[in-house]
Amino acid sequence: MSKKDxxxxxxxxxDFCKGCGLCIEFCQKEVLGASAKxxxxxxxxxxxxxxxxxxxCMICTQVCPDLAIEVYSG
Amino acid sequence: MELVNKWPKxxxxxxxxxxxxxxxxxxxxxxxxxxxEEMDLGKQAYLVCPAGCAVLxxxxxxxxxxxxxxxxxxxxxxxxxxxxxxxxxxxxxxxGDLSAIxxxxxxxxxxxxxxxxxxxxxxxxYGMTGGQMAPTSLIGxxxxxxxxxxxxxxxxxxxxxxxxxxxxxxxxxxxxxxxxTPAGIRKTKKAIRNAFQTQVDGLGYSIVxxxxxxxxxxxxxxxxxxxxxxxxxxxxxxxxxxTDKREERRKxxx
Ligand SMILES: Cc1ncc(C[n+]2csc(CCOP(=O)(O)OP(=O)(O)O)c2C)c(N)n1
Ligand code: SF4
Ligand code: SF4
Ligand code: SF4
Ligand SMILES: [Mg+2]
Numbered sequence: 001m002s003k004k005d006x007x008x009x010x011x012x013x014x015d016f017c018k019g020c021g022l023c024i025e026f027c028q029k030e031v032l033g034a035s036a037k038x039x040x041x042x043x044x045x046x047x048x049x050x051x052x053x054x055x056x057c058m059i060c061t062q063v064c065p066d067l068a069i070e071v072y073s074g
Numbered sequence: 075m076e077l078v079n080k081w082p083k084x085x086x087x088x089x090x091x092x093x094x095x096x097x098x099x100x101x102x103x104x105x106x107x108x109x110x111e112e113m114d115l116g117k118q119a120y121l122v123c124p125a126g127c128a129v130l131x132x133x134x135x136x137x138x139x140x141x142x143x144x145x146x147x148x149x150x151x152x153x154x155x156x157x158x159x160x161x162x163x164x165x166x167x168x169x170g171d172l173s174a175i176x177x178x179x180x181x182x183x184x185x186x187x188x189x190x191x192x193x194x195x196x197x198x199x200y201g202m203t204g205g206q207m208a209p210t211s212l213i214g215x216x217x218x219x220x221x222x223x224x225x226x227x228x229x230x231x232x233x234x235x236x237x238x239x240x241x242x243x244x245x246x247x248x249x250x251x252x253x254x255t256p257a258g259i260r261k262t263k264k265a266i267r268n269a270f271q272t273q274v275d276g277l278g279y280s281i282v283x284x285x286x287x288x289x290x291x292x293x294x295x296x297x298x299x300x301x302x303x304x305x306x307x308x309x310x311x312x313x314x315x316x317t318d319k320r321e322e323r324r325k326x327x328x
Contacts, residue, residue, distance in 0.1 A: 009075060016088070020096035020289075020296040026256050043095065059256045061079045065093065065100025072075040 008056035009072040012046045017068040019043035023060035029053040032060060082107040084116045086136045092127075096296020098253045098286025099128050102195060105263045106164070107135055109270055120154050120161040122147045126168035127201045145176025148183035151190040162273060163190045169210040170200040173235040180235060184279055187244025191269045192281040194236065197288035198307065205291030209233035212310050217291070232310050236283040240316035246278040246323050248316040252285035254303035258313070277323040285311055 010031055012023075017039060023046050024032045033049035045068070048054070054071070061069045081087060085107040093100050110116040119137040123129060125144035132139040142150050147165035155163040172180050172194050183190065199217055200206040207217040207224055210232055214223040224232075240248035249265040252258040262284055269280035285307050287299035294302060 008078075016090060018095035022096055022296055022300070025297045025300075041090070056078065058079060062256055062259050063101070065095075065097055065104075066091065067081070067085065067100075067104060069079070071078045073078050074075050 006056060006073055008054040010048050010051065010054045010060065011070045011072070012048070013068045013070065014045045014047075015040045016066055017043060017045035018066055019045055020065065021046070022063040022065070023069060026059050026063050028057070028059070029055055083111045084119070084136050086134055089134050091134050092130055094288075094290040096287055096289045096299060097127070098197065098284065098288070099131075099195060101253045101259060102166075102193065102262070102266075102284055102286065103128075103131060103134055105259075105266055106166070106193065109263065109267055110137065110162075113267070113270055113274070115162045115270065115274070118160055118162045120163045122150045122154070122163070122165040124165075124167045124171040125202070126171050126195075128166055128168065128195065129202065131166065145171050145174070146179055147171065147176065148188065148190065148192060149179045151192075152183050152186070152188045155188060155190050159189070162270075164193060164270075165190060166193045167195070168201065169194070169196045169198065170203075170206075170208045173209045173233050174200075177235070181239065184239035184245050184281070185242050187242070187246070187278045189273055189276060189278050190280075191266075191273050192279075193266060193269075194281055194283045195286045196283050196311065197286045197291075199288055199291045201288045201291055205288070209235070210311075212306060216293075234311070236281055237316055239279075239281060243319075244279055245281065245317055246319045247272045247280035248282075249318075250283040250285070250311055250313045250316060252303050252308060252313050254285065254287065254300040254307075258285075258304075261313070272320060275320070275324070276327070277320050283311070285313065 272280040
């Protein structure tokens with residue numbers, strides 16, 4: 001399987017996210033958006049809104065100050 | 075499915091930091107933890123933490139950490155490294171800590187060319203205490219103590235402390251970076267890696283200044299804070315390499 005065909009799945013650890021929005025801003029594929037529902041800390045966490053568009057570039061994990069994003073491959 | 079971004083070994087599992095949403099300290103903590111793992115330095119790492127928002131870093135990072143009195147980080151780092159050269163010594167400091175109350179320690183440790191690394195978080199305010207003006211605050215910047223903007227006639231000019239120490243023969247490596255963009259974050263990691271390697275190679279003092287958002291005290295949301303770094307802060311503090319004397323040092327050492 002070439003890298004291009006690889007499937008990536010992004011997950012936000014809801015209760016570790018502070019809703020800063022940096023991942024939403026910097027994801028070039030608009031995979032992430034803000035959840036309308038508050039998390040346990042009272043923030044609107046990020047959540048995948050277009051999960052199939054994720055290319056595994058890892059930008060979201062680099063900009064996240066709270067280690068709240070996991071990207072899976074395969 | 076395989077997790078691509080494995081949890082950094084030297085970052086405590088599943089902690090929630092006290093940092094505000096979008097705070098740059100979180101990004102730089104993660105970079106430090108990742109590098110200690112990648113460079114296999116965690117076991118001998120000795121981090122000196124400042125007075126400032128990063129005072130609680132020991133709650134998040136999982137290796138030896140000592141707390142410094144305000145501004146005295148590089149004095150403690152000097153003592154630790156000289157007493158036990160096997161330690162890998164980092165002083166992590168904010169701009170108030172490093173360039174206001176700690177100016178003497180900063181200047182003299184750099185001038186002595188101590189074999190230590192300094193990670194310098196410049197967020198242009200005293201973050202922890204509520205956003206007072208720091209020596210690094212920009213001209214015109216509204217802070218708690220400059221509500222109508224920093225006025226150089228009264229408050230002086232932004233202090234370029236990293237540019238100052240970069241002039242010293244004892245300073246081997248100095249770079250300024252920003253965590254306001256993904257590319258900047260990757261450059262930050264590269265710069266801190268170079269700084270760490272400088273100490274590993276016994277080449278002397280290194281410092282990386284990181285332009286870093288403090289959304290709370292800047293009274294901006296995190297995304298706007300990153301834009302402010304890239305549009306305003308970089309005009310005063312231009313990112314880039316300030317000195318790199320590693321080759322000279324290597325030759326001197328023979
Ligand atoms: C001797 C002393 N004076 C004053 C203080 C109060 N104080 C704590 S943190 C701080 C400023 C921190 O600003 P900075 O170093 O920029 O760190 P930041 O919180 O912005 O990361 C001050 C003045 C103190 N802890 N000790
Ligand atoms: S890995 Fe890249 S494409 Fe996927 S969500 Fe993160 S930033 Fe977006
Ligand atoms: S960058 Fe991290 S903390 Fe910020 S919104 Fe995204 S997942 Fe949440
Ligand atoms: S006050 Fe500023 S530096 Fe301190 S945690 Fe909040 S955003 Fe970060
Ligand atoms: Mg500060």
